[in-house]
Amino acid sequence: MSDSEAEAPVEEVFPENEDCSQAGSIRKGCDPLAQTQRSKLQHRRSRINQQINKEMRMRAGAENLFRATTNHKVKETVALELSFVNSNLQLLKEELEELNSSMEVYQNDSESINVPMIPLGLKETKEVDLSVSLKDFICEHYGEDSSLYEKELVELMELRQAMRTPSRNEAGLELLMEYYNQLYFLDNRFFPPSKNLGVYFHWYDSLTGVPSCQRALAFEKGSVLFNIGALYTQIGAREDRSTTPGIENAIDAFQKAAGAFNYLKENFSNAPSLDMSVPSLNMLVRLMIAQVQECVFEKVLLQLQGVCRFSAHLQVAQEAARVADVYSLVYQTMTQPPVKDYVPFSWTTMVQVKSEHFKALSHYYAAVAFCDHDMLLVDDEGESEKLLIQFHVGVLEGPVLSTVLRDPEERRKLGKAHLKKAVMMHEEAMRIHSLCKILRKMDILQEVLSFAHKRSLGCYSQIDHEDDFFETAEAPPIRPKTQQKPELKTTNFSKVRVTDIFHRLGPLSVFSAKNNWSPQRRVHLGRAAEAGLRKGDYITSVNGQDCKWWKHAEVVQLLKSVTEEGVDIGVITILLPELQSQTDRRSVVLSSSGLMSSDKENVRRLGQSNTSRSTGSLLTWNKKNSTAVGKGSSSTFSLPFKDTEAMY
Known part of the structure; x- marks a missing residue:
């Protein structure tokens, strides 16, 4: 797939009565400053979260000073300050609780009278700049010029910014799912199991506003999954339950919300915030099931x-x-x-x-x-x-x-x-x-x-x-x-279905964070073995043209047409763990007029596990639940995946 095909515009969605500043593509979130009830509520929640964060930092500093000082006057002053801070935190907590109790904002505005449902507000997150860390990783790990990936970095950051304010409809859910699926590729491309990139993800508790900060990408995944469940609760509460189709939609939304919270409970562990702890998720699952049962009663009564x-x-x-x-x-x-x-x-x-x-x-x-x-x-x-x-x-x-x-x-x-x-x-x-x-x-x-x-x-x-x-x-x-x-x-x-934003780095089965290889070396190919090619080498370029996503037959065909002068190729060798520290840069140049048929088989390793433009391969997170389909110069995510490791 060409770059133009990979970036084909998504069909625009114009939801009815949606509180967005304007309808746009799936990558655009709602305007949090729009003058609608739900947007005002979200803006107030964000402001309160920031104030709670500030007061908690002040309290932590005051408590440290209180423990450290031996001066009685200072202790009295700090104790007085702590009382003011705790009082402010209590007021902010009450204000946030009132926002969490604002159920009428999320209910349907039809004239029918229904018992209100309990929706969840979305978890708020702070902006995070991934570009610096990802650029460094591209240079150090992949050995490429990171400036060539500015476009991909901007696309990733725009997607994360948009998912912070999803619209309350199917388009908003697809936006969150798109980012969640994209995190799969991001994890495999840039987050090695033995190294930390130093990127901090900040999220606020959905009910208390208490901030949590983790360097693990699993925290980002879990928080986005929580918001998917929370958005389903808002969609379910908004349905008009005076009609059978409306009740059916509400049942479906609340069941999917329960499924999202249950999935989060079973597949992520060591949650840093209370809203994603096992007791809280158990409570949310049961609450969603109860609201489903209430909708079933309304459906039977209507029928x-x-x-x-x-x-x-x-x-x-x-x-x-x-x-x-x-x-x-x-x-x-x-x-x-x-x-x-x-x-x-x-x-x-x-x-x-x-x-x-x-x-x-x-x-x-x-x-x-x-x-x-x-x-x-x-x-x-x-x-x-x-x-x-x-x-x-x-x-x-x-x-x-x-x-x-x-x-x-x-x-x-x-x-x-x-x-x-x-x-x-x-x-x-x-x-x-x-x-x-x-x-x-x-x-x-x-x-x-x-x-x-x-x-x-x-x-x-x-x-x-x-x-x-x-x-x-x-x-x-x-x-x-x-x-x-x-x-x-x-x-x-x-x-x-999403396209791996950084697909230009190459097939994920080879060019991932968990793999290490020798520095790329330039080989002027006449006879393969004499030029320095070894079994297991991976060709990255032919005559200066990137061929990471080329099919085996295409590379072989080009090598068969080698001239008297030979052909220049870029080669890497995937290293075993014990050999990773012994890598050295070297260059092999040899001119010859022929290419032995026995050498052709050793030029490029393109086994069944490698992704080409026309065949698919299983990714390594969970082979039962995930797969990547490469087409052209892209990888396409098509199935859900599972993180059974500890989140933090």
């Missing part, structure tokens, strides 16, 4: 809307009970250390509110099934009995079950018990909601809770007869059941 069947309302009630159960599990996870002191209080409260809210809904729909006599349309008494046995957790069988099925009054009493339970749980959800100042500001959630409570209370008033002298029985628990189990969807990196 059965207007269907007056006894079995339909029992099904909705069991779906609501399932949602309540998974949110209860998330709440337990959030209230365990170390997550307890890390997760925003508004998140924990929201999860607890949802758990109580969906318990109430399960009892409400059970009551509707029992109280509305017209809904008992199942003629087969055996089928009705089977439904009730599978519905309640408690034992409801024999004479009691037969009485419930045949006697409308008994069904009314059972429905009344479920309604009483629903009213009590709705009131508990509203009580918990009132304890959180941030949630009290969310009009949508307040409206949903109030509406559900009034509806259950109204139904209870209708069936509560004045001559009811018996005490309302305790409603039996409802057995959770779902029609669609959530799944973890691993991010499909293969859908975003």
Whole structure:
């Protein structure tokens, strides 16, 4: 592939209602200063992160001085300063928590009323200049003039700058995946396992704003993968869940978010920030699964809307009970250390509110099934009995079950018990909601809770007869059941095919950071063996023309056409580890009129493992999950890869 083909423009995407300053190609991020709610939120988050970083440096310096000094006056002054710094940090933490609790900004702006979902803000990162370190590595390791790669360095830095502000749609996801895939090539080209380039990657914790700094490229990969999951949560929260397609899209987004966080948890270790620690990622995976389950409930409710069947309302009630159960599990996870002191209080409260809210809904729909006599349309008494046995957790069988099925009054009493339970749980959800100042500001959630409570209370008033002298029985628990189990969807990196930015360095199977070779030597070729060529040598140029990506047949054909004067070639030899320190520069010049056929086979090593312009080869990170396809002068990444080593 020629350079012009490799740089063919990407089709421009013009998303609807996207908060970008302008629509552009996939390599362009959003303008963080654009006057939109989400951009303002991101700009505020970035500013708070910088302030937290400054205050933490001041606190570290003050603590060092406090420990080092023996002067009592200085100690008092430093202690006072520390109190001010800690107070400022607490205020900044509260401000950042409020930003993390700004769920309404990410919700859909349709007129339909849905319970808000919990999205994640993106991790922020500082600018980093890779050009100096990469230039030095190109000169030292590859022995090439680094000034020839200015264009590639600029392209890499522009890509990293763009991925800091991805748009909240498919184009934004592709931008993050493109950079993530490009890091694979960057790692193999410039990050040897035994040497550190001295490049520091700075990222801020998504919830606390605490900065982390690591020299490992794995930290960069993990942070980008975290942002892919976070962006999926924002896309899922934005979907219009009043329609079936919108609900399906939300389910897909939250499942992919759960898959991204789970992939990060299983394949990266020793996280320097709390948001990428195993306990936090476990919590995020469970939270995403709970939000998927909530969407499934909304989907079932929408599909059965207007269907007056006894079995339909029992099904909705069991779906609501399932949602309540998974949110209860998330709440337990959030209230365990170390997550307890890390997760925003508004998140924990929201999860607890949802758990109580969906318990109430399960009892409400059970009551509707029992109280509305017209809904008992199942003629087969055996089928009705089977439904009730599978519905309640408690034992409801024999004479009691037969009485419930045949006697409308008994069904009314059972429905009344479920309604009483629903009213009590709705009131508990509203009580918990009132304890959180941030949630009290969310009009949508307040409206949903109030509406559900009034509806259950109204139904209870209708069936509560004045001559009811018996005490309302305790409603039996409802057995959770779902029609669609959530799944973890691993991010499909293969859908975003990228070209190795530094493909001009040569095939990755040879020209990588892990390989070492002798300095390039010039050979004036007449007879190969006499000129100094050895088995295993790799030809890099022919008559001054770069041929790293040439096919075997092309090089042999040129060598066959050698003239009386011979041909000049550039040659390198890949060294074994024990020979790397014994390299020396030398030049071999020999003129001859012929090229022996036996020598031709030893001129160039182009085995099956080498990448050519028309054949592919497996890369070395994870051969099961990664491959590079060379075409022309490029390598194309086509499958996801896995970093099972320690991140830091």
